[in-house]
Amino acid sequence: MSQLYALARRVWKYRWIGLGVAWLVGVVGLVGSFLVPNRYESSARIYVDTQSILKPLMGGLAVQPNVEMQVTQLSKTLISRPNIEKLIRMADLDLKKQTKAQQEAQIEHLMKTLSIATTGRDNLYTLAYNNPNPEVAKKVVQSLVSIFVESSLGATRKDSASATTFINEQIKTYEAKLEEAEQRLKEFRLRNLELAQPDGKDATSRLAEMSQQLNRAKLELREAENARDAARAQLEGERGRGQDATAASLMQESSLSVATPEIDSRLDSLRRGLDGLLQRYTDQHPDVQTTRRLIRDLEDQKKREVAELRRQALANPATAGGAVGAVQQELSRLLASSEIQVAALKARVNEFQSRYSQAMEAMKTAPQVEAEAAQLNRDYEIHKKKYEELVARREAAAISGDLDVAAGVADFRLIDPPRVSPRPVAPNRFLLLGAALAAALGGGLFASFAASQLRPVFFEPGELRARTELPILGVVSRIISEAETRRVRLDRLRFLGGSAALLLMFGAAMLALVVISARQGG
Template identity: 60%
Template sequence: MQDLVRQALAILRGMWNYRWQGLITAWVVGLVAAVVSFRVPDQYEASARIYVDTQSILKPLMSGLTVQPNVEQQISMLSRTLISRPNIEKLIRMADLDLSEGSAVEQEELIQRLTKDIQIRNTGRDNLYSLVYRDRESERAKKVIQSLVSIFVESSLGASRKDTDSAKTFLNEQIKQYEQKLEEAEARLKEFRLRNIDRASPDGKDAASNVAAIAAQLQQAQLELREAESARAAAKGQLDAERGRGGDIATQSLLQESRLSVSTPEIDARLDAQRRNLDGLLQRYTEQHPDVVTTRKLIKDLEAQKAKEVAELRKAQLALPSAAVGPNASLAMQELGRALAAAEVQVAALQARVSEYSARLAAARAALKTAPQIEAEAAQLNRDYDVYKKNYQDLVARRQSAIMSGELEVASGVADFRLIDPPRVAPEPVAPNRLLLLLGALGVALASGLGIAFAGSQLRPVYNDATELRSKTGLPLLGVVSLVLSDEQRRRERVSTLRFVGASGGLVGLYVIGIVAVALMAQRAAAV
């Protein structure tokens, strides 16, 4: 600590040797700084406040039908991008600032100065914005703010309409593209269906499900056929037993007559069902539809089967041995004959059904080999068609929403700009603050004087202490010769010190007088 104090005292003693050079420098710098402080031109501030009202009664009413833009975000973005070069050039023309600036260099400097000086301040609440600009001429500052207010309002409205028009144009182009894609997908899907119309399933099942369903139907038909064959065998055995017991001529004659009247109720019922099914299919499809063709073929096969069975039954009945017809004919023989005939008819019908289901199963199994490829192609075509259709419908809905949004903006205005405080200029300049300038000038003057004195003490050092001399030079010190001042020399030193103090005090006092004068003038102007 003692070393630090000793070093500080040594520096101060060295600076004291160059006190007059520092004082002269402080006076020169102080006078120049004072002149500059008073020569700085006054700055007049023009300002205006704008309130952006984003509340509209139509917004909640049209919610869900129109696109609700984020007006706060749009206004915030507009306030940050308003100070752009095109807008500044437009502002220069509106405020007639280009009349005084002629050359391209001056124009560029004007643009740069306006870009830096114009301020748009957001108060942080209620969408309230302040436009501020300072200039040496109050009228010019006011013109700039007036032009900036106009540009602010026009830019917001123009940007909103431009966004709506751009959205409509983009949506129209996308709708045309997706409409063309949708038509192409429909054409591919139609061509695929026509090419595979014979493979189409009326109930919408796939090939594997169709094979399983036909196999189940075939198994059921085979079971019913075995049951019918068992019933026929039982009826034939009972009839043979009854014949063994014999019968009179009248009974056999009646039995023969009953055999000659052959009927096929099973096939007739199936024919009626298939004809009704054919009528229903013809109401929905054309003659070329696979179901219609299949049904007609089945009706034709059933009619042929019926004719064949009727012929066989009549032939079998006529081959039975005849008996004399009498009044006591056996009724049991008649019933057994009818049961046998019905069993024969049912067996024949079930055989035809089993044959048909077997053929269908074989065709379905053959088609099963190519079904995966066809189903994959159909799934891809349907998927592409569904995607294009969904996108097309969404784009049409969005276009309608964009149209309604634009009409809503025109009808009610999404944002209402209200000029709270019109452009005005303060009668007194707001800058510069001459009190701070004078204080700063005084500080600069004092700092420059101290700096010159310190620099002189470091450039041409004088050692006032034996210890300092020994430590700086590193040489042995043999002795110290003290200077004894006379009374005259002490008097001159005191006079010199008083002059220095007076000159220093004069500099500070001059600045204090100037600061007091400026403060009084500012207070008087504020009172007026």
């Protein structure tokens, strides 16, 4: 406590230095508070309506962008160097001749002072700017509003155009790939034209089918050869029989040689037709099954007619002698017909055998050919699918672009047009005056304290002993006269008067600000 009291007495000794510094700082602060120019704020409010009636109706037909996110991103990126440069030209801030450094300083100043505030939930944006010139502030906000609206439309159209250009380039690329795949597929089919089958069966299925046809033809050939041998043996037996054979045995032998040429001709025609069908279809085909059924019906009919002819021959023995010659003629005709059928079946077997051998040779390269064909078809289908998807996306992008032109990304409504506040928003001169007063008082105290530290004075012996660490031999007292006492009292009054005058100066300045503010409000 004693140390604080000693410090206060030393500071009080240099009070006039402190008062002078306080007055100097106070006057400078007071003048500066009034010289700082007023700044007027211009603001505007915009409501962004992101709802559109057309967009729900076009769901699934066009790309639906996230409009809220686009507008939010636009508001965050609106204050950028290109937009600020555009704003300077629109607001005529570039009319004054400026150096490159001044232009950069102006751009930096605008980027720091322009503000875009939003409530977030209601899509309500407030654009504000303050400037010493209210007209300049208003022009800047008007230009910022125009840039805000135009940037949203321009960005959407630019995105739509960029997307369409990119999709068109991709379509051209895949169109070239598709044409190249089609060309490769065509060349492959021309190289392997002999392997192409209209039914779409693979080589293994075709080989199995040829094997069935060959086996069937061999079976029919063996049946025809057996029938031919039987007819030849029967004809030779007829020629070796004597004329003295009994009528009953003659009729019995003739009954074995009864023929039906009309039915045999129809059966031969149906069998040839069945062979042709089996070369193209399987056994389950309706035409094959119908032909087989007709052949069975004719064979049953032939059996019935042969039995009827044998019965008639046995019932009329008088005609046996003449029947022997007719039987021999009929057997000769049947033998010739059998020879022809055997020759035809041999040619068919040889043809099927040749085809089967060629198919077996083709089987050696068939897997590689089929694998190549599968690869070509897969590449073609992939390119075709991508091409069709890109074409569909291009149409969707075109519809989306037309939708944005018709309905717009969003509806920008100017709730409050740009206006300038009648009162300046800055500076706060009351705060400046208070700060100036505080700085004056602080400066005075600091000056007195600094002087007391530079030229210290000791008022107590103990304080001197503690500072110098030397013994004090004695103390000389000072007798203050009455005139000295009056001088000290007068000096205190003058100091208090000077301090009061400083406070009154600041009080008068604040009173003047109150009057000025009241007049501006009126």
